[in-house]
Ligand SMILES: [Zn+2]
C-alpha cells in the first residue's frame with residue numbers, strides 16, 4: 001500500500017496477543033517479527049501460529065546444532081519472508097521436505113513440505129513472550145542420550161498425534 005508521496009504504509013494485520021486465561025493467541029493489530037543471526041533474512045508472522053513444538057529428531061538436531069529445535073507452525077499465507085539479497089538456501093533433507101536457512105550466517109529459518117499449506121518457522125528467530133502457547137516435544141525417541149532436560153509438556157516418541165500420518169514416509173537416521 002502506497003501513501004501519497006510513495007511512502008510504504010504498513011497494512012494493519014490481524015494478530016497477535018496471548019489470551020493468558022486460555023493460553024491461546026488473540027487477534028490484535030500487530031505482527032511477530034524475527035531475523036536470522038546476520039540480519040540478511042527477516043520473517044514476519046501475520047497470523048496466529050500453532051503452539052510451539054520442540055523437535056528432538058536427528059535432522060533438527062544436526063541442522064541447528066542444538067538438543068532440540070523450537071518450531072512455530074503457521075499458515076503459509078501468514079508467513080512473510082524478507083530476503084532482499086537472495087541469500088536464502090534450501091536443503092531437501094527428506095524427500096519433498098526442504099529446510100531453509102540463511103546462506104550467509106547459517107541460521108535455520110523454516111521448513112516446508114512440497115505443497116503443504118503450513119510453514120514451520122524456527123522459533124528462535126523471533127522474540128517471543130514467556131507464556132507463548134507450547135504444544136509439546138516430538139521425536140523424543142530420537143533425542144540425544146544427554147538430552148534429558150524435562151518440563152511438564154506432553155512428550156511423543158515421534159510425530160504428535162495430528163501428524164502421525166507422516167510417520168511412514170520418515171526414515172529417521
Ligand atoms: Zn543470516
Ligand SMILES: [Zn+2]
Pocket residue numbers: 055056057058059060061069139
Ligand atoms: Zn525434527
